[in-house]
């Protein structure tokens with residue numbers, strides 16, 4: 082079957098687009114979550130919407146599953162290939178099609194790298210606000226699929242708040258355009274439904290995004306505390322004062338140690354926790370609020386506060402934070418990046434309990450997180466060479482997710498459910514919740530070919546429809562609705 | 565199964581939607597009761613009614629057995645001030661919310677219910693800064709056509725676990741199920757606010773954007789030729805930004821909004837149209853023969869149309885400019901011959917969604933796009 086499909090795709094897409102060589106296919110065996118590996122049966126390097134559509138159509142007709150892949154930086158195994166399926170790589174669709182400051186919109190192909198868009202729009206006084214730490218390498222298509230956030234989404238929102246138009250190849254292979262530059266297209270909010278659907282509703286082939294005006298002023302401080310409790314208290318105090326910073330990021334002692342070892346970011350020695358607080362906006366506003374934030378940090382026990390004097394010092398503050406995941410590799414041979422959310426006010430308590438978990442399981446946990454919105458990224462450190470450590474790390478990481486649920490939070494704030502966390506979905510949602518979500522999937526993809534096995538632990542059979550089907554039926558005279 | 569007459573009462577003279585009288589009315593007191601009601605009435609067509617402020621929006625239902633009134637599904641379930649979130653029952657009037665120093669930044673008539681505001685996705689001037697319903701809603705509880713209760717999202721602002729069904733229910737006009745609870749992100753109430761008001765062409769909005777003063781709202785009213793900007797923040801900051809802008813636009817500063825601010829431009833019983841266009845097209849739209857009012861910052865505006873000719877003219881203009889025009893409300897004679905929703909890209913997908921969520925088409929049949 083795959084051989085026939087490969088032949089058809091070679092014919093339709095032309096030379097160089099279809100990969101069947103097993104060695105070449107290995108390049109795509111995993112995303113950023115490297116311990117899940119599956120070699121796809123076939124990969125397609127798409128260069129246009131038409132090529133994506135032709136591929137999906139061929140998959141639909143052959144009943145073969147397909148998985149979209151952007152840059153492959155996802156951390157939940159979302160782009161993990163299907164062994165008997167086609168991997169559709171959109172990384173080569175990387176043209177910025179239009180930048181319109183007058184409309185405050187840009188139109189891009191899905192393979193465009195997040196930071197490239199910001200770089201391209203800065204000369205006109207704009208930027209693309211969602212800024213995942215991976216922004217130098219991740220694609221806008223991947224951002225759309227994951228509803229990615231970043232340090233600055235505390236103030237500016239996530240990908241979904243910045244997408245106003247999509248061109249989508251739906252799982253039957255047809256091309257649908259949704260929205261555009263104007264807001265509020267009539268009908269259901271299909272853009273809202275598609276963003277964050279992790280490649281399970283189709284492939285995004287063009288994205289229209291909002292551009293955000295560059296703020297007049299940006300001011301950033303780095304506050305050092307003796308411990309995470311104080312830093313957590315400072316965060317709460319800032320929010321309680323009615324300040325909405327662009328970002329509040331926290332790192333604990335172990336994360337600081339790793340960052341220092343990796344990038345020598347120069348954080349104050351002896352800090353048990355640091356906060357990076359950034360305010361942006363009109364100079365007149367930022368000035369007053371910045372003084373207030375400094376006072377609140379001091380009041381919560383900050384023993385040193387550094388204020389970025391210029392862009393390069395600001396970049397240094399951020400360098401430590403943004404490199405934290407990789408930096409942990411300096412102090413531990415292996416680690417798990419966890420992503421969970423708790424109500425911000427539960428922060429000190431949850432951090433204490435994570436500490437207890439780590440101690441009782443005999444592993445170390447470094448904490449890096451978006452403190453402003455309670456999005457934790459505990460990094461569970463272990464050495465795979467030590468028998469049993471990997472299991473204990475896995476147990477700890479899973480227990481942290483249970484903590485997030487216990488405190489009313491979420492099993493993922495930005496990395497997505499993917500292949501990795503599907504098993505946790507029933508802990509956060511009931512059967513009826515998951516069933517209802519999958520009604521949406523059935524509407525887009527009744528055959529279940531788009532990225533199967535991701536998000537939902539148990540796929541819903543789309544044929545079955547609960548309840549009696551009588552109420553409005555007689556009124557559908559035009560026959561447009563099919564049951 | 566609970567007996568039907570325990571859950572419903574016979575409809576009265578006022579229990580009419582778009583001229584279509586209902587047979588029965590029910591006002592469930594909580595999600596569980598709503599679930600039992602919908603499970604017990606699966607062969608009845610339903611229209612959901614909040615405060616009724618927008619019940620005349622959209623085409624009339626093709627059939628109507630039962631009105632579900634949300635008035636008893638009211639009250640705040642949780643307000644976690646430190647987490648800047650609240651969970652509110654759907655029947656709660658917007659104007660009754662007391663969130664202290666915090667703000668649920670939904671613009672709408674004070675009487676409108678939370679559920680009705682979500683179901684119609686209404687937005688007002690402050691959307692520019694705070695976002696619309698879709699941006700503020702973080703979790704939702706709904707009762708499906710078969711009575712099953714489903715939740716999506718949660719009560720933390722950052723959350724990507726599972727499909728965000730709240731987005732789908734936002735603006736669904738009651739065609740996918742009954743919304744019983746909504747969780748929202750909140751904002752701190754601004755310390756100070758001022759309006760900068762000028763008689764100025766709408767094209768000036770571009771200069772306001774370039775000035776980087778981060779306005780909360782930029783509204784125009786083409787009938788009066790006025791442009792007004794809302795600035796919020798700290799007292800000193802607001803004053804300074806307002807001064808700057810007033811100089812730029814040769815404008816006045818006031819602590820009061822203009823009378824037309826956020827008000828529907830149509831008279832009760834008239835034709836009300838919602839327009840959305842790309843930002844660069846707002847001046848063109850405003851220079852047209854029909855008076856428009858709304859946001860030059862988001863490109864969402866409103867108009868009163870005198871008749872079908874005007875509606876068609878407005879719609880043609882919006883579509884040509886890359887946008888949309890939806891007739892929100894119109895008198896019955898106009899409604900009957902008018903396509904209120906207009907062209908709807910993605911309609912086949914929407915039909916499939918409707919078929920999945922409401923296979924019997926019991927919720928508000930005919931009220932939505934393409935006869936959904």
Ligand SMILES: Cc1cc2nc3c(=O)[nH]c(=O)nc-3n(C[C@H](O)[C@H](O)[C@H](O)COP(=O)(O)OP(=O)(O)OC[C@H]3O[C@@H](n4cnc5c(N)ncnc54)[C@H](O)[C@@H]3O)c2cc1C
Nearest residue numbers: 151152153154155159213214220222223226230280285495
């Ligand atoms: C060091 C590091 C830091 C990170 N920091 C952050 C962070 O701060 N915030 C954050 O949110 N994430 C972060 N991530 C995670 C990751 O970068 C994001 O999820 C990113 O959006 C993935 O983009 P990608 O192009 O790599 O997508 P991929 O990994 O290739 O794919 C991700 C998912 O999107 C789907 N997909 C890809 N392209 C399309 C398309 N065109 N249409 C439909 N579906 C598609 C795939 O099927 C898959 O399910 C980080 C990752 C790393 C490695």
